[in-house]
Amino acid sequence: MKVTRVMIVAVGGQGNLLAAKVLGEAALLAGIEVRMSEIHGMAQRGGVVESAIVFGGARSSLIADGEADILAGFEPLETLRAVAKCNKNTVVITSTAPLPPFAAAVGKVAYPDFSSVQKQILNVAGSLTAFDAAELAREAGNVMAVNMVILGAMAATRRLPVSEEHIRETIRLKTRQNFVETNLKAFELGLSQKS
Amino acid sequence: MHKLLTDEPGKKMLLLGNEAIARGAIEAGVAITAAYPGTPSSEISLNFFQMSQESDLYFEYSVNEKVSLEVTAAAANTGVRAMCVMKHVGMNVAADALVTLAYVGVRGGLVILVADDPFMFSSQNEQDSRYYAKLAGLPMLEPSSVAEAKEMTRQAFDLSEQLQEPVILRTTTRVNHSTDVVELGPISKAETRGTFSRNPMRYVTIPAVSRQLHVRLLDNLDKAMAVAEQSPFNFSEGSGPGGIICNGVSYNYVADAVQDLNLDGQVKILRLGFTHPLPEQLIKDFLGGCDKVLIVEEGEPVLEEGIKALAQEAKMTMTISGKDQALFSRLYEFDPALVREKIAFYFMGADTTATSSPARPGQAGLPPRPPTLCAGCSHRAAFHAVKKAAEGLDVIYPTDIGCYTLGMLPPLGMADFLICMGSSTGTAAGFSRTLDKKVIAFCGDSTFFHSAMAGLVNAVFNRHNFTLVILDNGTTAMTGHQPNPGVDMEKLGLSGYGRIDIAEVVKALGVPHMAVIEPYKLKKSIATLKEAFAFEGVSVVIARELCALYAKSLKIPAMKPFYVSDRCRNHKDCIDQLGCPAFFIKDGRVAIDPDRCTGCAVCAQVCPENAILPIKIKASPGDKI
């Protein structure tokens, strides 16, 4: 089976690990080989959280620079920070809603504007789908559902080896019962994002 | 039921490496487990802790790694199965117990997990703990994958009983924090009661006994080598004149690279999983079929040194390379692309200059996102109070390991020296002997019990001159809010625990000047700290306030959040002095995010205009932001 490498980056607290877990569980459900790794040093103290999901027969659960097939970022600055993982065929998905790091939030350093983020990403990657995932999560009924929106947008790329149906089923089975409905709604909203 | 107690052999589960290791121990029928928390091993102990609340498993958060090893070593010497979990630097703390325990050995299986952290994602060094297996003369296993980690853990108990020695299970962050599909095996029932027959000439390590025990240990090493020679954890694959010898996660990168580079038929791989003692014959046989050999291992050249010595012994002359300017570094961790590039270079002569260290796109000039103390963190309040109280003094701040180490970052800048857990008090003593500065050291509650306490005893005895500020936030916050001996376990709904009051300990140690402050009350705290700083000799100030994140998880009702009223004259003292992440600037004006503010009111006390006020029942939105 062809190896597909998916990188997800976010700010601690945005629920990136759950998004990765849903992809992993969906692969298990679909009988597709999967390996994942995560770096979540001090996530709760506002640091960066990275997850790598590798579908198919590769043994490595790490994604080296230039090797991601999909890069999904929950926050534009973090998406840009991870762009070294991309190559000319990489599909990039990012939320446009900024979560400025403290120094930027208090005006000590500049937060890059989105047009420059976009430009720098497209310098390296193949394509970019950008939208306000926070807004869509709110529309779905839970601001915390950014992860499900992004999952939807990943499914929309048709580059994931797991099907939409497997992802939906996993959301039903593996996310918290009282959030399943909003999670599914958020997933559908993400899915409707054109890539 | 805890998912790792699922008794359905054959069921497939997606597990984190650390979960898989905990499950492996459960399948092996482990009875006694102990740990001092430390990333990247923390989830193993967390899962043991959780499972111990609903099964026969005994787990304790020990006061430090040495104690956790002693607890499990004794249990294993009564014939039950035991496991002890630590991060790499924890092994340094446990090493005294480890080395002589190897002489004594065990009866029940004892597995010592040590998690290394190449690249130091969350550690103060990237030491290679494999040297401990050599130092102590103990068998060591190293998994390459999550599924193998479970299998090795389970079999490590059998191996330990077979050899009557503890087994070191050595992982790296990329095994601990990777996730994989794992097939569950049957759970063995734990034997929880042991026996012990008195035999001082066997168990009491006086010189005359140890001289015998060292002979026993060397015999066991020979036996271990015989097992390693046959171990399925050491295997070779592929064929060809080239050879690669590797361990741990490096094997994954090697296997992928050999496939990607189409080196089938040109390069064969020897994967070592039972890495101490080295299977000498197996390695010599492998070398015998190679004309050149590459050793792929993160960290120090442990395999490389051993293998080169073996080749010399066997009078083999092929090139054996590993750590080398043009090949692999001792620094940091590897990744698949790096390993592929070096293999291509070594076996195919491919030029690597094009790909090695290109400027990483998307990095230059981006605002960094360092971790910060949480909004409302009591450490921030304590640091601010200390800084104010120390104004006008020439100060050095030795610190310690915990969330408060983040106080190093601006705007607080409250850290000048740190080497290891508990070093605050010992280093404070040294500085006070050679500098004409006021020495103010910081340690946390868990760190105090772990080892900083010993330095305080030393300071009282040797009449050193410094102030120790103990940042007692009622939990081990950094690693995920684990209990420590000062924690009120009833708040967690857990009974059967004692509780040690740090103030009582400090008093009992004979510290001549001690005070307790509530750091959110700045004025009083500053006054109390000033007195302590003025005291000649050892003084201790305990800053007592619950960790804000922990308080939230305990569902302690939150205080009212604050807002910046129109009295604000935009001096930004709040931001410049405290750096609390609840603050932001909107349209050039200071503002507070009410969802992040915990209502600690420290900024309100710093503001010279008294412009920061609690939000009344329901403020109008214009008022808040």
Ligand code: SF4
């Ligand atoms: S977890 Fe607790 S101690 Fe650590 S930074 Fe947050 S509030 Fe402070």
